[in-house]
Amino acid sequence: MTKLRLYNSLSNSLKDFVPIDEARVRLYVCGPTVYASPHVGNARPLVIFDVLFRLLKKLYSNVVYVRNITDVDDKINKRARERGISIRELTDEVISEFHKNAAILGVLSPTYEPRATFHIADIIELIQKLIDNGFAYEVHGHVVFRVRKIPNYGSLSKRHLDDMIAGSRVEVAPFKEDPMDFILWKPSDEGMPAWDSPFGKGRPGWHIECSAMSCKYLGEQFDIHAGGQDLMFPHHENEMAQNFGAFGKPMANYWLHNGMLLVDGQKMSKSLGNIISLNDVLQKYNGEIVRYVLLSSHYQKTLDWTIDVVSQAKQSLNRLYGALKLGGDKSKPREQSERVVEALCGNLNTPLALRVLHEIADEIYRSSDQSEIDELCAALKSEAETLGLLSKSPDAWFKQGAVLISEEEIERLIAERAKAKAEKNFSRADEIRKELFEKNIQIDDTPNGAIWKTV
Ligand SMILES: [Zn+2]
Incomplete structure (x- = not known):
């Protein structure tokens, strides 16, 4: 079996993947904060770590994948007020839209998809543990994490605590022992979501929910923690600190981070007015085209979203489905093919994996032997499945508007x-x-x- 190698952000190096327990491989990915429709960049970790999940399932018999939903957050409170609806109405609406879009993108459901508000008791228990262990303190109805207690705080994002304080705009909170200390629990004003707790009526901060939910479903230490590069600091750094404070061991053995998505070479921002919502993209283009674009560049690299890249993805898919159209329906691949798996084992090399598909398509177009074509088509479909591509019939693909006009x-x-x-x-x-x-x-x-x- 091909050995899986992954780039570990914690050690900044390519490492052989060795699971803690081969019989139960565990993966955690930070999911969406459900206050509004996400932009197209948010679909990148969704799709790339779906490929990681599919790959792990090929390599191991039992993979547990947790992708959480953050449904308590001040952005949610604000948006619900603006729209004049309840917080629950808003979060339910955004979650169902998120699920719909994930399905259109061919993303498999994770094993567990815990919502923060359904795990308040677990969060409170973890906060209490951090207080008992001396890693957190209560002050003015808040519970605050004491970062100075973590000897190597900053080791994931490669920052030094003193430089962070000197260089950052730290939120003014005179009650904190240290400006870099972060909030685990805070009191809620009238009209804000609030739960009873030993620390007073209030609500949890963002970082603590990922530690609580990953621990509940994956244990105190698990294999892979993944997410967007933008989450590395402070979110992942703080998750790691919390787990160390509570359990005295590393949270995850491998940390994976995907690069950012640009639009026409620029970072998406409100001021540039170039934010592309995922909803808009999926209304305009077939979900498989969007998925192909997101896989066309290596996940650690910056991906530039342009009309040309989308158009190329569409042409590539037309070519692949065009090759499939030449084959019969019933044929089986000669042998279980593993070329895509092999490409992905090299740190999720999706561009190389896509090239494998095109090489098989080349062979199909070159061949004049129908039984060989049938076998190659079956191989192409089976290889593409690990990437979550070519799941439709060629007829369905060409009918649904990939080619709309002659x-x-x-x-x-x-x-x-x-x-x-x-x-x-x-x-x-x-x-x-x-x-x-x-x-x-x-x-x-x-x-x-x-x-x-x-x-
Ligand atoms: Zn998280």
């Missing part, structure tokens, strides 16, 4: 648009542009006339 029809409409423009019938010209765009064809006017591309 080239002849595009050329005819472009000619009609040129004529309309020459006759100064600009509304008709605009109408044609829109009509084509709805069929995923974009027209660009150049000095030499209009050109088109798929988007």
